[in-house]
Amino acid sequence: MQLLRAIFSHSSGRIGGAIVGLYIIIAILGLLGITPHDPLMQFRVDRLHAPDATYWMGTDLFGRDVASRLMLGISQSFIVAFASVALAAVAGIVLGLAAAWFGGWWDGTIMRFMDVLLAFPAILLALLIIAIVGPGTWTSVMAIAIVYTPIFTRVVRGPALSLKTRDFVDAARTFGSSRNYILTRHLMLNLVAPLTVQVTLALAWGLLTEAGLSFLGLGTQPPASSLGLMLADSRNLMEMAPWLLIFPGIAIMIGILGFNLLGDALRDILDPRTRRSAA
Amino acid sequence: MTSLLSVSNLRVGFGRKPEDNEIVHGVSFDLAAGETLAIVGESGSGKSVTALSINRLVDFGGGRILDGSIQFNRENGTMLDLAAAGEQELTKIRGGEIGMIFQEPMTSLNPVLTIGEQIEESFRLHRGLTGRQAREAAKDALDRVRIPDAARRLKYCPHQLSGGMLQRVMIATALSCNPRLLIADEPTTALDVTVQAQIMALLAELKRETGMGMIFITHDIGLVAGIADKVMVMQNGEAVEQGPLDAVLDAPQHPYTKHLLSAVPHFEAGRATRTDYRRADAPSAAPALKVEGLTVRFPVTGGLLRRQTGAVHAVDGVDFDLMPGETLGIVGESGSGKSTTARAILGLVEPTRGTFSANTNGAARQSGKPVQMVFQNPYASLNPRLRVDSILAEPVIAAGGGLKGETHARMRMLLDRVGLPENALQRYPHEFSGGQRQRLCIARALMLNPSVVVLDEAVSALDVSVQAKVLELLVDLQREFGLAYLFVSHDMAVVERIAHRIAVVYAGQIVEIGDAASVLSDPKHAYTKRLISAVPSVDRRKETFEVDTRQVPSLVRPLGFEPEPANWQSFGPDHMARAEA
Numbered sequence: 064m065q066l067l068r069a070i071f072s073h074s075s076g077r078i079g080g081a082i083v084g085l086y087i088i089i090a091i092l093g094l095l096g097i098t099p100h101d102p103l104m105q106f107r108v109d110r111l112h113a114p115d116a117t118y119w120m121g122t123d124l125f126g127r128d129v130a131s132r133l134m135l136g137i138s139q140s141f142i143v144a145f146a147s148v149a150l151a152a153v154a155g156i157v158l159g160l161a162a163a164w165f166g167g168w169w170d171g172t173i174m175r176f177m178d179v180l181l182a183f184p185a186i187l188l189a190l191l192i193i194a195i196v197g198p199g200t201w202t203s204v205m206a207i208a209i210v211y212t213p214i215f216t217r218v219v220r221g222p223a224l225s226l227k228t229r230d231f232v233d234a235a236r237t238f239g240s241s242r243n244y245i246l247t248r249h250l251m252l253n254l255v256a257p258l259t260v261q262v263t264l265a266l267a268w269g270l271l272t273e274a275g276l277s278f279l280g281l282g283t284q285p286p287a288s289s290l291g292l293m294l295a296d297s298r299n300l301m302e303m304a305p306w307l308l309i310f311p312g313i314a315i316m317i318g319i320l321g322f323n324l325l326g327d328a329l330r331d332i333l334d335p336r337t338r339r340s341a342a
Numbered sequence: 343m344t345s346l347l348s349v350s351n352l353r354v355g356f357g358r359k360p361e362d363n364e365i366v367h368g369v370s371f372d373l374a375a376g377e378t379l380a381i382v383g384e385s386g387s388g389k390s391v392t393a394l395s396i397n398r399l400v401d402f403g404g405g406r407i408l409d410g411s412i413q414f415n416r417e418n419g420t421m422l423d424l425a426a427a428g429e430q431e432l433t434k435i436r437g438g439e440i441g442m443i444f445q446e447p448m449t450s451l452n453p454v455l456t457i458g459e460q461i462e463e464s465f466r467l468h469r470g471l472t473g474r475q476a477r478e479a480a481k482d483a484l485d486r487v488r489i490p491d492a493a494r495r496l497k498y499c500p501h502q503l504s505g506g507m508l509q510r511v512m513i514a515t516a517l518s519c520n521p522r523l524l525i526a527d528e529p530t531t532a533l534d535v536t537v538q539a540q541i542m543a544l545l546a547e548l549k550r551e552t553g554m555g556m557i558f559i560t561h562d563i564g565l566v567a568g569i570a571d572k573v574m575v576m577q578n579g580e581a582v583e584q585g586p587l588d589a590v591l592d593a594p595q596h597p598y599t600k601h602l603l604s605a606v607p608h609f610e611a612g613r614a615t616r617t618d619y620r621r622a623d624a625p626s627a628a629p630a631l632k633v634e635g636l637t638v639r640f641p642v643t644g645g646l647l648r649r650q651t652g653a654v655h656a657v658d659g660v661d662f663d664l665m666p667g668e669t670l671g672i673v674g675e676s677g678s679g680k681s682t683t684a685r686a687i688l689g690l691v692e693p694t695r696g697t698f699s700a701n702t703n704g705a706a707r708q709s710g711k712p713v714q715m716v717f718q719n720p721y722a723s724l725n726p727r728l729r730v731d732s733i734l735a736e737p738v739i740a741a742g743g744g745l746k747g748e749t750h751a752r753m754r755m756l757l758d759r760v761g762l763p764e765n766a767l768q769r770y771p772h773e774f775s776g777g778q779r780q781r782l783c784i785a786r787a788l789m790l791n792p793s794v795v796v797l798d799e800a801v802s803a804l805d806v807s808v809q810a811k812v813l814e815l816l817v818d819l820q821r822e823f824g825l826a827y828l829f830v831s832h833d834m835a836v837v838e839r840i841a842h843r844i845a846v847v848y849a850g851q852i853v854e855i856g857d858a859a860s861v862l863s864d865p866k867h868a869y870t871k872r873l874i875s876a877v878p879s880v881d882r883r884k885e886t887f888e889v890d891t892r893q894v895p896s897l898v899r900p901l902g903f904e905p906e907p908a909n910w911q912s913f914g915p916d917h918m919a920r921a922e923a
Contacts, residue, residue, distance in 0.1 A: 229722050229723075230717040230718075230719055230722040230723035231722065231723050231724055231725045233685075233690055233717065233723075234715065234717060234723050234783075234786070235736060235740070236688075236689070236690060237688045237689070237690065237711070237713075237714060237715045238711060238714070238736060238737035238740040238741070238790070239711055239737075239740045239741065240736060240737075240739070240740035241740065244736075244739065244740065248725070248728065248732070248736070249725050252725070252727040252728065253725065253726070253727050255727070
């Protein structure tokens, strides 16, 4: 509760939080099937219908309601983005802490492997993984998670290395604190700020990467909906039915903006040193 | 004699609305050529801001001069109001007519350029010298600050020189254009005491040679006595007292000056040592901590195969013991191995050899960890994201205890003992001042009821008057809990106040050990003598330090090197020194 209040008293947090909150509500509604129309129902008579009171965002080539499909698409994109970022964050934290804490051979091996992953452009690496495993929702979750793991590993390792040499970690050692206690209380707790920023940013990228993979036909498969898939379907009809392109495009853009704003706000709020000025 | 600099009613503010955030409230002073003005004050008193306003570097830190004038007598005889001067004019004056030395020589020099290039830059900019001429001038500048072998040192990068050498380089740069005024902002605070004495000697000598005026900023009123002609004491942005050196030091008028002179520990050569514990009174007691032959070496590798070619002998065969209720002060310069000794005892550094055993004092003392430590920097030794109650609970949790009622009771008791309110438990470290944080660190170290507390420069990061209060607290706690302290410090005045016995560490070895009064009043080893004579004191006025460019010997030894066994000479019931070769 306190965190929510802090977010809403922060100027950019207010906007970012509102956008993300709205998207989450839409995603849940889409998932529960509470949409203006059935997103899979084809209204044959109203194919490529322009937006009006019945079809808020018009209909597509098969006469499906764009607004309903957009809601379903947002929930689909969110599931993929959240699942993949959660996987990437967990993997990155474990690998990053291991590299920083054990150092030496561990550090070298983990970080060189991460360098190899980072050397490929994100979408190319995801394509490679999907080409090996085959397309599908969970494949793209895995692919996006693998793509973003090196970034989390680096975000964790750098500060963890410097935290490791701080006096309070030395102090903890003099009390005989266990390794796990030091890792969780002294390292992890101080990594919350960079990690929340990274998670919100990664969610934005995750959304984008998912859209990109689906656009290429490698992520979500029809007749399910996703933002990227909707963009792909609208490509040939861009001039006849611009609403098919505009609404999913705007949805992606605002979603990413929302996560970025929220990430900035969280960074200000979660740092106790700036907490008073933010509140 | 006309005045070189005349500051009147200087007001400086910071931030977006400088009027609302005034840091310096109307400071006035005069400085004649060849005179030294010392500005003394604690951190936050506005002493640095005042000095930075003179060459207007304060503008770059977000400050604005709100009111007042700074009349500076220029080289060509004209007067210029620096408070109103334009940036172009100021650029010529900075470096050219007003030189400045900063506190941290290690960070004031660019690490990727050789020191020669950095000194030459000043000659190129202000004197228009080029090529060989500039190089010659740079070499002369280094000669002037008594750097031996100047021609070769020009090609060195900053990391190859010690802190004292770098500060000499900074002084050489600042003096490169024969400034009429030199501003020295805490130039020796980051340096060891013997090096400090060298830099002070150098500044005094150069001042005599060139006849420049100097503004010397410091928090150490003892240092002022040796160099200043006039003293200005600042508190909360106001000059509370100013006048000639002797008048201010001998007959202070303002209560704050009196407080500074009385509260601040001054070195008194063994006359101010504690007398509440004597070894002879408890001859049969078991030592709380016994260290024998402690040796810490770090490998040095070289060559293509990274084979070990030698070792840094950081600590070499250190022996001492520590009785309950006793304080052993370990003094020495940076790099002498005193901190490594402390860290080895706490298990933070793996000792190469040697044993140490801590006595838990029988069944009377229930302690999970008999040795605890308080670190130098109170800002770094508390996890900023944990609340105070979690911080204090950590040692208990680490020792396997749960968060029971008695743990909370002990937290409250200790907070009360170190002088912090009970509601501190629900707060975060950043809500406390440096002194309060150090009190928290002390409370944390006492959570497990240790028998020995290692204090590694525990008061060095604190302001002088806070230092005195924390020292008092430490003495009280020692009496109450019967603690033994291992007090590591470079500050002789502080050690004199708290130690019963003193061990002097030089190049990884104890060179002299004994009861505090006899070691400080009658040092036997040459290094101890040098160390003690370098300590500034209010009583040593206008001292002419001797310039001495000896360097600490290298601690890197070839593989398999073993130091000769110590040959101790006894000078009394409890006073030994290593025989010198």
